[in-house]
Amino acid sequence: MSAIAHLLLDQGHTVSGSDLAANRATAALAARGAQIWQGHDAAHVRGADVVLATAAIRGPHPELEAAAALGIPRLSRADLWREWSAQRPVIAVAGTHGKTTTSAMTALALRGGGVECGFLIGAEVPDLGGSAQWGDPAAPLVIEADEYDRVFLALTPALAIVTNVEWDHPDIYPSAEEYAAAFATFARQVRDRRRLLLCADDPGAAVLDNDGQARLYGIDEQIACDPVSCRLAPLDWTASRVEATAAGQQFDLWYYDRRTFARRLAALVTLAVPGLHNVRNATAALAAAALWGADLNAAAAALATYRGSSRRFEWRGEAVGVTVIDDYAHHPTEVQATIAAAQQRYPGQRVIVYLQPHTFSRTRSLWEQWPDACRAAATVLVGDIYPAREQGDPAALAAELAAHLAAHGIDAHYAGAPTAAAALIATVARPGDVVLTLGAGDSDRVAALALERLRAAQTEAIHE
Numbered sequence: 001m002s003a004i005a006h007l008l009l010d011q012g013h014t015v016s017g018s019d020l021a022a023n024r025a026t027a028a029l030a031a032r033g034a035q036i037w038q039g040h041d042a043a044h045v046r047g048a049d050v051v052l053a054t055a056a057i058r059g060p061h062p063e064l065e066a067a068a069a070l071g072i073p074r075l076s077r078a079d080l081w082r083e084w085s086a087q088r089p090v091i092a093v094a095g096t097h098g099k100t101t102t103s104a105m106t107a108l109a110l111r112g113g114g115v116e117c118g119f120l121i122g123a124e125v126p127d128l129g130g131s132a133q134w135g136d137p138a139a140p141l142v143i144e145a146d147e148y149d150r151v152f153l154a155l156t157p158a159l160a161i162v163t164n165v166e167w168d169h170p171d172i173y174p175s176a177e178e179y180a181a182a183f184a185t186f187a188r189q190v191r192d193r194r195r196l197l198l199c200a201d202d203p204g205a206a207v208l209d210n211d212g213q214a215r216l217y218g219i220d221e222q223i224a225c226d227p228v229s230c231r232l233a234p235l236d237w238t239a240s241r242v243e244a245t246a247a248g249q250q251f252d253l254w255y256y257d258r259r260t261f262a263r264r265l266a267a268l269v270t271l272a273v274p275g276l277h278n279v280r281n282a283t284a285a286l287a288a289a290a291l292w293g294a295d296l297n298a299a300a301a302a303l304a305t306y307r308g309s310s311r312r313f314e315w316r317g318e319a320v321g322v323t324v325i326d327d328y329a330h331h332p333t334e335v336q337a338t339i340a341a342a343q344q345r346y347p348g349q350r351v352i353v354y355l356q357p358h359t360f361s362r363t364r365s366l367w368e369q370w371p372d373a374c375r376a377a378a379t380v381l382v383g384d385i386y387p388a389r390e391q392g393d394p395a396a397l398a399a400e401l402a403a404h405l406a407a408h409g410i411d412a413h414y415a416g417a418p419t420a421a422a423a424l425i426a427t428v429a430r431p432g433d434v435v436l437t438l439g440a441g442d443s444d445r446v447a448a449l450a451l452e453r454l455r456a457a458q459t460e461a462i463h464e
Contacts, residue, residue: 001054003120003132004080005029010118010134018044018063028130042066050075055149058389078154081143085155088137091117091288092145092155094186095163095205097334098281101273102163103144104128104309105285112302113294115139122146123328124310140292145186147179148172152186159195159291161284162187165204168331170365171390184208197287199280200235215291217283219276223254223263237287239269239279244344248272251279253286253300266290267300273308275341313341316447319454321431326447330358330440332366332373338436339376346434350378354421354446356439357385357401360392370401371408378433380405381415381424386441418442422449426457 001017002025008015009032016035019026030036037044042062045051051067052075067074084090091110093103100123107119108127118135119128119142135141140159145152148169165183167176183204190196193213199205201218209216217237238254248271255266271282282303289299308314311328318324323346329338335355342351353374357363363385374380382402384394398414405412415421425446429435437447 001052001077002026002029003122004052004077005034006032006130006132007118007120007134009034010132016044016048024124045070045072048072052076052080055151056389076151077146078149078151081151082154084141084143085157088118089140089158090155091140091142091292092152092157092160092186092190093142093163093284094145094147094152094160094183095199096147096166096168097331097337098163098277099144099146100309100328101278101312102161102281102284103142105281105303105306106161106288107142108302108306109285109289109299110140110142110292110294113289113296113299115289115292115294117142120144121309123312126310127306147182147186150182153182153189155186155189157190157195158192159197159288160187160190161197161288162205162208163199163281163284164202164333165208166202166331166333167365168362170361171359180204180207187214195291197237197284197291199284201280215287217280217287219279219283223252234263237266237283237290238263239283242276242279244274244347245270248274249279249344253283255290267296269300270304272304272306273313273341274345275313275337277337277341311444313338316437316444317451319451320429320457322429322433322435322454324435324437324447324451324454326437326444328440329438330356331362332369335438336373336376338438339374342434342436343376350430350433351376352379352381352425352429352433352435353377354381354383354415354425354435354437354439354443354450356383356437356441356443356446357398358440359388360385360390360397363397363401367401367404371405371410374405374410374412375408377436378411379428380410380412381421381428382412383415383421383439383443383446384417386439386443388441418445418449421446422453425450426453429454 018037026036045067103121104125110117116136117139120132167179173179187208196214200216215236219239223240234256239251242251250270253267256263314326316324327338329335382398384398402412402414437443
């Protein structure tokens with residue numbers, strides 16, 4: 001919602017809004033002249049032309065009730081996205097995982113390649129100067145196309161990326177089939193099928209290419225050894241010769257021309273962020289930039305500077321030899337990929353995971369996936385469920401999940417609320433360890449609290 005507010009300010013609108021608590025996002029909006037209230041009150045909507053409401057609201061809300069009584073139109077994200085999709089070309093980045101990073105990389109690649117795109121991303125991106133900018137109205141608007149509440153179906157993209165399709169949001173999509181069907185609908189809404197980029201490494205995304213017109217991307221190490229080799233369906237954009245480096249990783253980017261049946265080395269790509277998932281994200285971003293006519297070499301050079309987005313493998317600090325990294329991962333597949341990225345960046349070091357499961361419905365629906373997701377961690381500390389919009393006992397289900405992991409041979413323990421979890425991390429971690437705090441709720445608080453504990457221990461050791 002804060003990113004949308006920034007775009008509205010860029011367009012010259014007068015913006016006000018309210019939230020339960022002040023935070024960095026509300027402070028940034030206030031600094032730009034938006035009127036921000038802490039707490040919700042019917043008086044806040046007086047004089048507004050339109051009230052925009054988040055899909056997270058459940059049940060009665062004083063400001064929405066007041067708007068209805070005053071006859072003020074209420075809009076959703078979907079309404080705005082539909083309008084913007086009609087105003088200017090949209091590059092939509094969809095998928096269960098990797099949307100934020102791929103959106104950020106795509107906007108950075110386009111801008112580096114000479115296209116002054118706008119962007120709307122669900123996290124702060126330091127390399128882009130924030131989470132949203134309107135940019136040049138004649139250039140595309142890169143939107144992180146969230147599937148929650150089916151909002152991405154409001155878009156008619158000029159170009160789209162689908163990173164992967166794996167059942168999520170069971171409160172909206174009761175079955176995997178319904179979830180996949182929504183993505184199939186989204187894929188059909190892309191204006192030109194040749195501008196639909198699908199990750200061929202993911203079965204859920206690859207199946208969306210039902211007519212052979214979509215463009216495919218992925219990783220294929222065989223290409224580096226034999227450029228004429230190919231899969232049954234050749235990838236249009238291929239990452240190969242992926243190598244970890246002291247600063248991150250690098251790979252060769254190959255392009256397959258369907259008209260001439262020729263494959264050529266398109267760019268050498270260097271990344272400062274770890275993990276094979278980020279190789280795929282970068283490949284998609286560069287493919288999108290190339291399809292839009294951006295200078296590919298300049299786009300690749302721009303990606304070399306990408307330092308990540310907030311809460312995406314974000315280095316939070318180090319104390320007593322313990323490195324603390326925070327990440328938004330909250331789906332088992334994301335957790336597994338983040339642990340693998342930590343092992344790539346810090347080879348040979350123990351990885352301790354603090355996991356804050358997100359919502360009761362997701363935790364239960366994906367129950368059998370959690371052991372494999374966490375198996376590579378040295379220790380897993382399960383914090384209380386972050387309930388978001390749902391009701392339940394956060395401690396009981398978290399303790400049950402910890403026991404479930406332990407029953408599968410994983411060193412897992414219930415960690416409790418953030419303060420207790422931070423204390424436990426400080427007890428378990430030892431010099432040389434990497435601590436990952438994972439979750440879509442307030443698990444970043446655990447990272448900060450754990451660092452406080454570790455630094456206090458460090459100070460105490462110095463004084464002894």
